[in-house]
Amino acid sequence: MQKRLGRQTVALERPPVILSHAAVGGKQEGDGPLADYFDHLCGDSFFGEKTWEKAESAMQKQALSSALEKASLSPEELDYILAGDLLNQCIGTSFGLRDFGIPFYGLYGACSTMGESLALASLLIAGGFAQKAGAMTSSHFCTAERQYRMPVPYGSQRTPTAQWTATASGCLILGSEGRGPKVTAVTCGKIVDKGVTDPNNMGAAMAPAAYDTLSAHFLASGTGPRDYDLVITGDLGVLGHEIVSDLFAQDGVDMTQNYQDCGMLLYDIQKQDMHAGASGCGCAASVLCGYLLRQMEAGHLKKILFAPTGALLSPTSSFQGESIPSICHAVVIEK
Amino acid sequence: MQKRLGRQTVALERPPVILSHAAVGGKQEGDGPLADYFDHLCGDSFFGEKTWEKAESAMQKQALSSALEKASLSPEELDYILAGDLLNQCIGTSFGLRDFGIPFYGLYGACSTMGESLALASLLIAGGFAQKAGAMTSSHFCTAERQYRMPVPYGSQRTPTAQWTATASGCLILGSEGRGPKVTAVTCGKIVDKGVTDPNNMGAAMAPAAYDTLSAHFLASGTGPRDYDLVITGDLGVLGHEIVSDLFAQDGVDMTQNYQDCGMLLYDIQKQDMHAGASGCGCAASVLCGYLLRQMEAGHLKKILFAPTGALLSPTSSFQGESIPSICHAVVIEK
Numbered sequence A, B: 001m002q003k004r005l006g007r008q009t010v011a012l013e014r015p016p017v018i019l020s021h022a023a024v025g026g027k028q029e030g031d032g033p034l035a036d037y038f039d040h041l042c043g044d045s046f047f048g049e050k051t052w053e054k055a056e057s058a059m060q061k062q063a064l065s066s067a068l069e070k071a072s073l074s075p076e077e078l079d080y081i082l083a084g085d086l087l088n089q090c091i092g093t094s095f096g097l098r099d100f101g102i103p104f105y106g107l108y109g110a111c112s113t114m115g116e117s118l119a120l121a122s123l124l125i126a127g128g129f130a131q132k133a134g135a136m137t138s139s140h141f142c143t144a145e146r147q148y149r150m151p152v153p154y155g156s157q158r159t160p161t162a163q164w165t166a167t168a169s170g171c172l173i174l175g176s177e178g179r180g181p182k183v184t185a186v187t188c189g190k191i192v193d194k195g196v197t198d199p200n201n202m203g204a205a206m207a208p209a210a211y212d213t214l215s216a217h218f219l220a221s222g223t224g225p226r227d228y229d230l231v232i233t234g235d236l237g238v239l240g241h242e243i244v245s246d247l248f249a250q251d252g253v254d255m256t257q258n259y260q261d262c263g264m265l266l267y268d269i270q271k272q273d274m275h276a277g278a279s280g281c282g283c284a285a286s287v288l289c290g291y292l293l294r295q296m297e298a299g300h301l302k303k304i305l306f307a308p309t310g311a312l313l314s315p316t317s318s319f320q321g322e323s324i325p326s327i328c329h330a331v332v333i334e335k
Helices: A027-031 A052-070 A088-097 A110-126 A141-148 A202-221 A237-250 A281-297 A315-319 B027-031 B052-070 B088-097 B110-126 B141-148 B202-221 B237-250 B281-297 B315-319
Strands: A003-005 A009-011 A017-025 A080-085 A104-106 A132-139 A168-175 A182-187 A230-233 A259-261 A303-307 A309-311 A326-328 A330-334 B003-005 B009-011 B017-025 B080-085 B104-106 B132-139 B168-175 B182-187 B230-233 B259-261 B303-307 B309-311 B326-328 B330-334
Touching: A009 A202, A017 A027, A017 A052, A017 A182, A017 A281, A052 A080, A052 A088, A052 A132, A052 A141, A052 A168, A052 A281, A080 A088, A080 A110, A088 A104, A088 A132, A088 B088, A088 B315, A104 B110, A110 A132, A110 A168, A110 A182, A110 A281, A110 A303, A110 A309, A110 A326, A110 A330, A110 B104, A110 B110, A132 A141, A132 A281, A168 A281, A182 A202, A202 A230, A202 A237, A202 A303, A202 A309, A202 A326, A202 A330, A230 A237, A230 A281, A237 A259, A281 A303, A281 A330, A315 B088, B009 B202, B017 B027, B017 B052, B017 B182, B017 B281, B052 B080, B052 B088, B052 B132, B052 B141, B052 B168, B052 B281, B080 B088, B080 B110, B088 B104, B088 B132, B110 B132, B110 B168, B110 B182, B110 B281, B110 B303, B110 B309, B110 B326, B110 B330, B132 B141, B132 B281, B168 B281, B182 B202, B202 B230, B202 B237, B202 B303, B202 B309, B202 B326, B202 B330, B230 B237, B230 B281, B237 B259, B281 B303, B281 B330
Parallel strands: A080 A104, A080 A132, A230 A259, A230 A303, B080 B104, B080 B132, B230 B259, B230 B303
Antiparallel strands: A003 A009, A009 A182, A017 A168, A132 A168, A182 A330, A303 A330, A309 A326, B003 B009, B009 B182, B017 B168, B132 B168, B182 B330, B303 B330, B309 B326
16 A cells, blocks of 8 residues: 555655645745745744743634635644644643634644644645645744853853844645645654764754765655756755765765755855755745745756754753754655 | 555554663653653753753653663664754754664654654555654653743742643664564644644643544544544643543543543652643653553553644734644554
8 A cells, every 4th residue: 555665765656746835934034035925934032922931822723814815725624733832731732723613733842843744744645544734834033042051141142153044934835636746755764873972963964964964865755856947955054964965975976966955045154154054944944835845846856855944952961961862854746 | 565544544564573672751751650660760850961952962862762761773774753842943862863864753742742643653654655653752841841831940820730841751662573563553633723822721622633533543444442442632731631531522422431631640649739730741641651651561551542632823923812723633542
């Protein structure tokens, strides 16, 4: 029924269709090169709410509402939604989804969440358990800064390897039938921890997980980077992207032609002073649900391997001297 | 292929089998009435580690190792594991699983996580995406107290409605074939929030979610409480259990015969001074993976409806004046 390609990869013989997608962003995202691909941009970091946490929920509400509207669906027509975010106890998601009444499986995959939610939603549909399912995530610069680092008004200096958490949300709706790009394969990642302990260098911590999952995917599916118009990792940023390229070069695999990273695309890194690039669940989510899927619909991309990566640490684990376990989930999307 | 019963419920026509299960607990759990059903009990709240967070990971390692051993499986033979916990960024799980190398989907469902992980692992197997999958969760009194309430040494007084977070972990291994109790149906919950704002009264906050999911399950499956040897919610405690019973009584549904709550079983509530009972992901997980599944194997229970409930709040959301969104996922287990 399903074509299992080894332990981690499944090829979906009745691939789910991406019926609609929506991306929401903040001020920095609106100043970046992908601004035109967002459905909504808001210059107010509070999105009309009283706190940044509520603003993050407001972004999710807006992303989901837009995706539903674009697919001409009511919330009642969605069988499931799979979503999560970076906040403690994922409150961006639980408060964002509270009023929709959609059966909900909550996820925590750090910045890999868009890959995880898209993978599991695809499997639920391909398995015959749902006809329509949503996948969503978000992040917010101000909620992430005060939770993971320092209060924003403190104005602490950032290291050169640091990334900028995107203020953004992405949502897409999958269906068992319809028109749109299709999810044709899914590779589930394993936790990889190579001992990196610097929470200001997430790219280095997460790159080995991206390498691990992409390698597993290539091996299981008998493909290589040239079989895709684009191989795109989540928010590894400039440094992580270089490490992944180097790791593959050691295997004799050339990633120089068509490998990109969402964290390098969302901002004009030099002009916007973004150091190593963008990060946060909302980065990969909004790059996929804005730029990438629109490029596919326009025919500029026909087959992509989308592989967001997440760092599964917390401030507590770093304070306790722990290294940074990471994970990467990969999904093949074809037009 | 699959029998979808309405929007939230799926009957599994090729039901996955629970091949093995293991429960790990701490001192209070060892002093309680279910002590004999644990595989491992440890009187040291640190479980030999330097911090309580690392202790929680150690519990997960032990639960998974025991479940694998009891099923005569190596970690390499597990296609997936689905797991999560209550800690910020779910570090109990990510550090617990780090060394196993098992493809991993991380979940956040608060205290509903054992239901969510069991549901999704069952769907992955029933859908043909895996042959063997694990479901696991944990909680620890000391990590939860300092994260959600006050540092343990502060010795703050607890309200009568408060529950005691279990120091426990439960893990089970599902297979597409084999001998053991089977997961025959799954009902995915929706977020329900009736406006309760008191984080020391989780039972009242979560009871409407349990009522919502159980009602949806009964309606979709054409069953009632009498069709099960036991209907058992997660950690609602004494007060939440009473509210669920009352809500069903208003519908003319009698829950007085065979309805229990894991939070009322784990401790001797009077003797151990547990106020409203037990809570935490580890409560429902260890009651299922210790007591309940052993009762099924011994033939004392033939068909149960296991429905753990989770409160999707954080300290931040409570400080910002928010009410408590809750969710409940239900799973039918039959011998």
